[in-house]
Amino acid sequence: MASLSSPPLLLSSKMAKMDITSPLLWCAPGIHLVRVDEDVVVLDVGGDRYHCLPGSAKDVQIGKDGRIGASDPAILADLVSAGIATPQPPARPRSAIRGALRELPPGPASRRSDILRAGLALAVSTAAFRGKSLARLTIHDTAPPADAETDEAVLASLVAAARAARPWIPFEGECLQRAFQLRHLLTRRGIAVDWIFGVRTWPFGAHCWLQIGDLVIGDRLERVGRYTPIMKT
Numbered sequence: 001m002a003s004l005s006s007p008p009l010l011l012s013s014k015m016a017k018m019d020i021t022s023p024l025l026w027c028a029p030g031i032h033l034v035r036v037d038e039d040v041v042v043l044d045v046g047g048d049r050y051h052c053l054p055g056s057a058k059d060v061q062i063g064k065d066g067r068i069g070a071s072d073p074a075i076l077a078d079l080v081s082a083g084i085a086t087p088q089p090p091a092r093p094r095s096a097i098r099g100a101l102r103e104l105p106p107g108p109a110s111r112r113s114d115i116l117r118a119g120l121a122l123a124v125s126t127a128a129f130r131g132k133s134l135a136r137l138t139i140h141d142t143a144p145p146a147d148a149e150t151d152e153a154v155l156a157s158l159v160a161a162a163r164a165a166r167p168w169i170p171f172e173g174e175c176l177q178r179a180f181q182l183r184h185l186l187t188r189r190g191i192a193v194d195w196i197f198g199v200r201t202w203p204f205g206a207h208c209w210l211q212i213g214d215l216v217i218g219d220r221l222e223r224v225g226r227y228t229p230i231m232k233t
Contacts, residue, residue: 025076025085027066027094030135033084034199034230035062041199042084043230048134050199050206064096097196097229101214103221107156110164114157118185119165125184126169129177137180138195138233150191150212158186159218175219179208182218186210193217198227 027033030045035057042051053060060079061069068085070076079085110118129137162185166172169181179195186193193210200206207227210217216224 024070025068025079025087026089027068028083028086029090031084032066032197032231033060033062033068034228035060036199036201036228039201041201041228041230043197043199045135045138045231050204052201052204064094066090066094095232097232098194098211098214099229100196100209100211100216100221100224103216103219104152104156104159107153107158107160110157110161114161115164118158118161119168121185121188122162122165122169122181125181126171126177128184129173129180130171134176137176152215155186155191155212155217158189158191162218175208178218179210183210186217195233196224196229197231197233198224198229200227 032043032045034041038055038057040053040056040060040062042053044051059070059072059075063069068076068079070079076085080087159182162182166178166181171177183193183195191212193212195208196211197206197208205227207224209219209224
């Protein structure tokens with residue numbers, strides 16, 4: 001996935017806790033923040049990279065809807081100057097990312113016709129994936145919000161077919177490509193899913209996966225639980 005670097009941003013150490021209900025700033029378009037232990041991780045979708053602000057979790061408050069607060073105006077000015085925050089609220093408020101609590105159980109053995117259909121969808125999505133930036137990938141699909149009432153047996157069958165077809169698809173990628181492919185397959189069948197991006201620190205790592213409600217699709221609950229969600233699309 002994207003690389004990790006540190007932006008030219010210095011945060012004052014003279015901080016006190018504040019109430020995040022004070023609407024001071026918002027995440028800039030294409031910017032997502034999350035607190036991970038003592039640090040703040042920034043995902044810059046447009047720049048296709050991550051940044052880390054070590055030790056700044058005590059200085060910056062981040063709301064689930066993208067609001068940003070700090071007790072020192074200098075901190076807020078630094079965030080705006082770095083392009084991380086803006087005083088303008090988003091046109092569409094961000095919704096909270098639901099925590100993963102379950103994983104989709106393995107599906108039954110797939111029929112050859114189902115594997116062929118899944119393989120065709122994966123091949124099409126592979127062509128759509130190649131050469132695209134993260135910004136273009138995340139706006140490629142305009143599916144409605146995921147519905148937690150989706151039939152899990154149908155989901156398991158589709159995911160099983162995709163797994164059986166994947167070894168035959170060229171240009172096999174990592175989690176970003178696999179999640180994109182599976183999302184394409186499911187949305188073609190009228191099943192909307194949330195695409196979740198997560199991070200960890202020390203050592204830094206990034207991962208992405210699909211969810212419907214609290215149900216992990218096509219991945220393991222134990223694996224995604226190592227990461228703190230930073231973006232949902």
